[in-house]
Amino acid sequence: SQKIEQNSEALNIQEGKTATLTCNYTNYSPAYLQWYRQDPGRGPVFLLLIRENEKEKRKERLKVTFDTTLKQSLFHITASQPADSATYLCALDSLTGANNLFFGTGTRLTVIP
């Protein structure tokens, strides 16, 4: 069965640095890989997605890469701010329906002022 791993449960970085979160997967061939942000006690909010044939996607201070050979996505937040502190979830999307959308366990990012 498919397996998704987000590299660490928690990541602490200093304000202004670049945060890099990792999402690795096995036994799956997603058409898209999505990233969501979740604040404590709230539902996840979609941030951005990347297609299988794209190497990199950017949105403001966010950058996502997707390597289908390594079966890995990297999520970068540049010039990090304390307001970026949250849990970030990756999700694999096969395009066959959200019943086949698989989520990782998330990485809790804390940006230290």
Place this chain on the structure above:
Amino acid sequence: DGGITQSPKYLFRKEGQNVTLSCEQNLNHDAMYWYRQDPGQGLRLIYYSQIVNDFQKGDIAEGYSVSREKKESFPLTVTSAQKNPTAFYLCASISRVGVGANVLTFGAGSRLTVL
């Protein structure tokens, strides 16, 4: 503003009781989903519905039931048959499955605690 409203935000249940979590959306989305979130685990799909009066079991449907009588509403009942119901429950929707990526819009969640 369009979105998904879940209620109640917090719910306490005694053993042996059924409880119903409400989920209403005004996004005119076709498909709706219920997920369960536990610490250290990814979101797990309980039930989903792609059209009114039709719904399908997800990966962990045992002990749960749903209905989809209206496009806007997709309530989840946690029955007494669910052995470990304490969790954070999330309702979500997609505009139309099969048209582009399956980007989910989530509600704010309902936290159920069994006493």
